[in-house]
Amino acid sequence: MSQSAIQTLIATIAGVVMATTIYFLACRGRLSFRYTVGWLVLCLFGITAGASVPIAQPLAKILKVTPAALLSIGAVFLLLAICVQISISISGMQEQIRRLTEEAAETKLRLQEFQSKEI
Amino acid sequence: MLVIVPAYNEANSIADVLIELQSFNFNILVVSDGSTDRTCEIARDVGVRVLDLPINLGVGGALRAGFRLAVKEKYEAVVQIDADGQHPADEIHSLIAAANNHQAHLVIGSRFLSKETSMEVGAIRRLVMRVLAQSSSRATGINITDTTSGFRIICEPLLSKFATSFATNYLGDTYEAVVAAGRSGYKVIEIPAALRERTYGESTASIAQSIRFTVKGLVVAALHLHQRI
Numbered sequence: 001m002s003q004s005a006i007q008t009l010i011a012t013i014a015g016v017v018m019a020t021t022i023y024f025l026a027c028r029g030r031l032s033f034r035y036t037v038g039w040l041v042l043c044l045f046g047i048t049a050g051a052s053v054p055i056a057q058p059l060a061k062i063l064k065v066t067p068a069a070l071l072s073i074g075a076v077f078l079l080l081a082i083c084v085q086i087s088i089s090i091s092g093m094q095e096q097i098r099r100l101t102e103e104a105a106e107t108k109l110r111l112q113e114f115q116s117k118e119i
Numbered sequence: 120m121l122v123i124v125p126a127y128n129e130a131n132s133i134a135d136v137l138i139e140l141q142s143f144n145f146n147i148l149v150v151s152d153g154s155t156d157r158t159c160e161i162a163r164d165v166g167v168r169v170l171d172l173p174i175n176l177g178v179g180g181a182l183r184a185g186f187r188l189a190v191k192e193k194y195e196a197v198v199q200i201d202a203d204g205q206h207p208a209d210e211i212h213s214l215i216a217a218a219n220n221h222q223a224h225l226v227i228g229s230r231f232l233s234k235e236t237s238m239e240v241g242a243i244r245r246l247v248m249r250v251l252a253q254s255s256s257r258a259t260g261i262n263i264t265d266t267t268s269g270f271r272i273i274c275e276p277l278l279s280k281f282a283t284s285f286a287t288n289y290l291g292d293t294y295e296a297v298v299a300a301g302r303s304g305y306k307v308i309e310i311p312a313a314l315r316e317r318t319y320g321e322s323t324a325s326i327a328q329s330i331r332f333t334v335k336g337l338v339v340a341a342l343h344l345h346q347r348i
Contacts, residue, residue: 098176098287102184105150105172109188113168 007068008050015047038082049075120215120272121194124149125181126202130156137165139208140200148188149202152181158202178269179285179292186273186282196274206270210312214272217310224277224305225297228312229265243326247333251294254340259301263309267293270312277305280348289328290336298340303348 001009019040026036049071056067063070122145126133133149140147149162153175162169170184182199189197198214200206210228217226231248248267255266267290273281277300286295301307 097174098180098183101172101174101176101180102187105170105184106188106191109168109170 004050004053007053011050012047015043015049018046019043042078042082045075045078120146120196120198121185121189121192122147122198122200122211123182123185123189124200124202125152125178125185126150126154126158126162127152127175127178127181128154128156128158129202130154130158130161132204133158133202134161134165136200136202136204136208137162137167140211141165141167143208143211145198145208145211146194148185150181150185152176152178177287177289177292179287179289179296182292183282183285183287186278186285190279190282194278196272197278198272199269201269205314207313207315210270211272213310213312214270217308218272218274221308222306223308224274225300225307226272227263227265227268227297227307227309228270228314229263229268229309230312230314231264232309232311233313234311241326243330247330251290251333251336254337255294255297255301258298258340259307261307261309263297263307265309266297268312268314269293270314277348284348288335289332294336295339299348302343305348 022031022036022039022043025031026033031039052071053067056070060067060070065073122140124133124136124140124147126149129136137147137149147167148170149158149167150170151159151162151172153172159169159171170188172181172184176184185199186197196215196218198211200208200211206228214226214228217223248265251266252263255263269292280303281296284299286292286299288295297307
């Protein structure tokens with residue numbers, strides 16, 4: 001088996017395993033639809049990565065890097081971008097939790113004061 | 120003026136602190152930061168209002184919740200004081216007087232300016248405080264000696280700004296708040312304020328944490344990443 005065939009096979013197996021895992025996580029409600037779609041698209045990229053080496057060759061030649069290095073750099077930056085997006089989401093959610101906590105505490109205080117006035 | 124007492128599991132000391140504050144007829148609000156002991160119950164028993172946060176948000180988070188309530192209830196100024204009995208309540212009048220006399224938006228009670236301070240600060244912690252003090256002095260344009268003091272008065276319009284934008288991480292409520300206020304043009308001053316040893320418990324931050332958060336705080340200040348107010 002040629003080196004590129006082995007690369008394609010490894011990438012395909014890894015991609016299928018990841019896609020299956022994501023599918024089951026989504027089925028059990030552990031991943032929202034938005035993230036499921038996002039990660040499945042990435043798995044698809046992973047599956048086709050091995051086969052993409054010849055496609056990346058012309059650009060790699062222009063940039064004077066190997067196709068594998070070009071794909072790796074692309075993958076790293078894509079994952080970084082996703083991590084940044086997730087970090088933004090988490091930061092926003094932290095602020096939402098904070099606001100919700102403040103509101104809950106304030107509502108509880110007002111209710112207690114109202115109840116003590118009633119008594 | 121409202122006195123805000125952020126408290127996290129301070130059941131052993133909170134009653135004494137609140138009774139001392141009540142003797143001066145201050146309006147008091149305890150913000151329980153997700154306490155799991157009897158802090159809320161004790162505070163209510165002595166007749167103080169309690170804002171009981173269901174989860175722990177950190178001192179900054181508790182303070183912001185208190186600031187929000189103060190702004191909603193049209194208070195013009197807020198005094199923050201620790202629940203561990205370190206701050207003598209009679210010093211609050213000095214904070215109020217300083218804010219009025221100097222038209223200051225933020226007045227910090229400095230333990231290092233006071234000759235009556237009885238608490239001891241370790242060498243590393245003192246060094247950390249000095250580094251932070253120098254950094255906040257540059258931001259405010261005045262000589263700050265105790266940027267991490269949790270004894271301060273915040274007046275409008277800065278209070279409204281802090282009610283919406285207030286760093287909630289460790290040192291965010293003290294050092295970063297001073298830097299943010301100074302850089303936004305608010306008047307920050309410092310006055311001597313005697314501090315006592317903690318009545319109960321220990322400081323929540325270890326030396327390693329102090330250094331880590333100091334480095335983080337300095338990076339935040341250097342890169343202007345603090346809350347915009």
